[in-house]
Amino acid sequence: MRLVTTPPTPAEVAFALLREGRMGDAENLMTRELQAATDKHGHGSPEWASAQCDLGNVLLDADQRDRAIECYRRAVSATPRDHESRKDQLTYRLNLGLALRMAGRLDEAETELRQGVQERLAFYGREHAGYAFGLEPLADLLRQRGDVAGARQVVEEAVANLWRNGHERVASALALRAAIVHAGGTREPLFVGLQQLPDEVVEQVGRVVTQMLDHDDPAAKPLLTSLVVALEERLGIDHQATLNALSALANLGRDLGDQAGRVDAIERVLASYDRQGRQEEALMAGLGLAMAQDEAGDAEAALRTYASAHARAERIGxxxxxxxxxxxxxxxxxxxxxxxxxxxxxxxxxxxxxxxxxxxxxxxxxxxxxxxxxxxxxxxxxxxxxxxxxxxxxxxxxxxxxxxxxxxxxxxxxxxxxxDMAGTIADAFREFVITRLPADLLDRLDVAIVDGDFKIDVGLRREPTESELERLNDVFQTAHAEFRRRLSEPRYAG
Missing domain, CATH: 1.25.40.10 (Tetratricopeptide repeat domain)
Known part of the structure; x- marks a missing residue:
């Protein structure tokens, strides 16, 4: 028997590269795909718009929001030719609104999202789930802007629509509704209807809530604590969704300075993994517990936990x-x-x-x-x-x-x-850029870190072409995103 497999799309390959930390390679791949679509189908074609959106998605995932926004704007600007390309344009506008929101450009984001809702209403009709897909991000934006009443009205319509349609995306709408009700301070139940939903939809509610949390806002803790209680009641104390919510509660405790709450949450996760005989997960929870105990000022408890973790590691081998x-x-x-x-x-x-x-x-x-x-x-x-x-x-x-x-x-x-830490980082930045540009383009590249940001001085050997100049700018933006992401990860103290 011959096994037939479907090769991954260029976008799938690009996101795989992003997961490996190879942002420059991912961007290069999608830039080539955009050029190929332009050459074959023409500027402004549906295929060109689709390639612009794919490139925007990669750039957005690489934290290059302003460049992603421009890709989405170009995608939206293409004139649809048929039903499918019109439907795609709705997605492009939704992506544009979301990217604007992520960039903090809230007025522009609200304009695009409201226009998207009206376009979806005209395209799908009020009863179709595709209309609700536009309501949900608008409700979230209104919540972010402090318009809790407006957000509640919009999210209730989204929940009713998706529930009526039996659509699994009701999970994210219910999670958003819980956050909006919590923000309103009405003391209503936050998580409603979970008993009527399949396990996998309830699990998705938990994932969405943990993803939307503001880790700088103390109000996030009661919302997440309510989620843990709801998941324990609906799925059980040892269900993975419950454990994931507890882990998120521990991370939130770290960020809010609630070390006691952090330790308690990790201890509950560790106890569950022990009950289930999940040795490697218990080991990693033990390492997290030791770190939490140390940061809570209990060094002796941390050292005892490390000793226990070592015994676990010895058993695993x-x-x-x-x-x-x-x-x-x-x-x-x-x-x-x-x-x-x-x-x-x-x-x-x-x-x-x-x-x-x-x-x-x-x-x-x-x-x-x-x-x-x-x-x-x-x-x-x-x-x-x-x-x-x-x-x-x-x-x-x-x-x-x-x-x-x-x-x-x-x-x-x-x-x-x-x-010279700043010099070391600047050298690594310089090496990153040089290896991604034509060998004969740069005469010199001086990189320094001034006031916490990169200061770049570039000397060129020759006049660059328009495409090379665009490539030069793109590489520098990618380098900024790459190093800011890498250097934000935990590292040793000096």
Whole structure:
């Protein structure tokens, strides 16, 4: 029997590249697809509009919102030729409104979303679910703008429409309704009708609520706590949706400074994984618990939890997991002033990582041990393991940047400090840009970090073509997005 598979679309490939952190490659792919659509079907064609939308989706996912907005505007500007291209245009306008909202351009967003609602009403009719698809984002925008009464009116119409149509998207409308009712402070039940919905729709309600939370707003905690209670009642305390909501509650506790609530939520997740015999999930929950206990100021409890996590990792037997536990445990021991045990754990973390197959695990373990050696004044040993770690890691990985900067300090003979961190990041930014442009285009590229942002000075060898100039601008915007995203991830302290 011959197995026939469908090859992924260019957009699917691009999003796979984004998941790997290869934003520049993803953008290049979709730019080529746009050019191909333009060459074959012409500027302003439905195919051109579709390619503009695909490129906009990739740019939006890469946090390049202004460029994504322009792609969506161009897509909306195309004249539809038939029923399907008219339907597609409704999607393009919805994407435009959402992107404007994400960019904080709320007046423009409301204009586009309201126009989209009217166009959907004319195209689908009031009873069709396609009309409700436009109501929901408008209600969310009104909620964001503080118009709770207006948002409630719009979201109730969306919920009624989707419920009547038996559409699974009622999940996101119900989640939004809960957030709007909560914002209104009426003390009404937030989550209604869950008993009448299939499990998978209830699970989706939970996912949407956790995605829409504002982690800077203390009011998010009672909303999420109500969700946890609703999921426990409807799905059970050990259901994955309930555990996901508890994990979100722990993350919210971290961001709001509610360390006690964070610890309690993680303990409940850990207890559930233990009840279910899910060893690896329990191990990762244990690591999260140790970190939470440490940040709550209970270092002794954190060290006990790390010891317990190590015992779990020993039972599982995977070297990558053992290395991760040992690395984190060693760093915690060092912070607690237990230098000898810290070195033992960090050294063993490197040894375990080398037994595995994951390069990042080896690199992170080496960098952690290298920083330990540096701070202890053992510069030769620090240099050896730092260089080993850096040779196998992605150069823009946050740990690699930290390691490279500390290596610079080691080479200068310094036992503390991380060297010229700004210079290290600027060098990595420069390397990222140069490798993505024609070799004969740049004469020089000076990159510096000034007031927390990149300052760029470019010298060209020759006059660029219009397409090369556009490419140059695009690469710089991609580099900004790439480094801001990578450098926002957790990393070692200097």
């Amino acid at each position: 995977r070297p990558e997991l053992r290395s991760q536990v040992l690395r984190n445990w060693g760093l915690a021991l060092k912070e607690a002033g237990q230098v000898g045990p810290a070195e033992q754990r960090l050294t063993e973390a490197v040894s375990q990582a080398r037994r595995g197959t994951d390069h990042d695990t080896v690199g992170r373990a080496c960098i952690a041990l290298g920083l330990f050696h540096q701070h202890e004044g053992r510069l030769s040993e620090a240099r050896t393991v730092l260089e080993e770690g850096l040779t196998i890691m992605d150069p823009v990985h946050p740990d690699a940047i930290i390691g490279r900067s500390h290596l610079g300090a080691v080479l200068d003979g310094r036992t503390c400090g991380c060297g």
